[in-house]
Amino acid sequence: MARSEVNRSGEMEVFVQVVEQGGFSAAARTCLMTPSAVSKLVSRLETRLGVRLVNRSTRALQLTPEGCAFYERSTGILADIEDAERGARAGEEPVGRIRLNTSASYAAHILAPVLPMFLELHPGITLDLVQTDRIVDLLTERTDVAVRAGPMKSSSLVARKLGExxxxxxxxxxxxxxxxxxxxxxxxxxxxxxxxxxxxxxxxxxxxxxxxxxxxxxxxxxxxxxxxxxxxxxxxxxxxxxxxxxxxxxxxxxxxxxxxxxxxxxxDREAFHAIHIGQGGPLPSRVRALLDFLAEHGRVS
Structure with a gap:
């Protein structure tokens, strides 16, 4: 198939939905497609790329390392497209939902006092706040940003230090x-x-x-x-x-x-970081807005 005949952004959108919805059937409902059509699209995508993106089983769908990398790049590319279209329509004001995962202590003592300021600065953003001290997998938990305490381990996550x-x-x-x-x-x-x-x-x-x-x-x-x-x-x-x-x-x-x-x-001191998926790739403007805000108003001391 010629490159011009491939709707690559459309394929990315469907693949991202498969990951975020947790399977072909759920993604099909979101994309208004049949499960078999979604499955065939992902298979064609894997054939064209020459790699397996997901391991299929009757119980669950698991991303391969190549699938994780493709998902991260796809979400960045789709976010860039969304930002470009939004910028053309209504300026650069960030809009949309952000899923933020943080400890109960950080939420109560650092975030809560400054949250009204963030919501006033960005009226188009909705915040989904999840509180847990447990270390979560950002991909499987569909988390945009997490605030974590303790030393950062080497990973594909990008970290911005919020103090100690x-x-x-x-x-x-x-x-x-x-x-x-x-x-x-x-x-x-x-x-x-x-x-x-x-x-x-x-x-x-x-x-x-x-x-x-x-x-x-x-x-x-x-x-x-x-x-x-x-x-x-x-x-x-x-x-x-x-x-x-x-x-x-x-x-x-x-x-x-x-x-x-x-x-x-x-x-001894405990460091805090705001982390997100991706190694320096493009971020949705709403996520950038939150990271910049936390860097200025969400610091720990």
């Missing part, structure tokens, strides 16, 4: 009055240490001793899935928690939480 924050051990005044404030690592071992119920980069509390930095395991009868839940547990006297400083700064200033064992703090 210190860590601090805190307890409520009522808890410390009842059980006493720990003065050493040995004292701390006797206290319930509220922790996350999933494995983190450092699975415990790093503490500075004369011999060097040690890691004290989390111990206690309560664990939680996100930092904001741990903060609430500490506020209500369920034990001590080691949390990002920006999440408890107001609580400490108001006397609702009290820092303990500052002298044993090794000075």
């Amino acid at each position: 924050t210190a860590m601090v051990i805190v307890g409520s005044p009522a808890y410390l009055e009842r059980f006493g404030a720990p003065a050493s690592v040995e004292d701390l071992e006797k206290h319930p240490r509220l922790g996350f119920r999933y494995v983190r980069t450092v699975d415990g509390w790093p503490l500075k001793e004369k011999s060097g930095t040690i890691v004290l395991p989390v111990a206690g009868r309560v664990q939680a899935s996100d930092g904001e839940a741990l903060r609430r547990l500490a506020l209500t006297g369920n034990g001590l928690a080691r949390l990002a400083a920006f999440t408890v700064r107001d609580d400490i200033a108001a006397g609702r939480l009290v820092p303990v064992l500052d002298r044993l703090n090794p000075g």
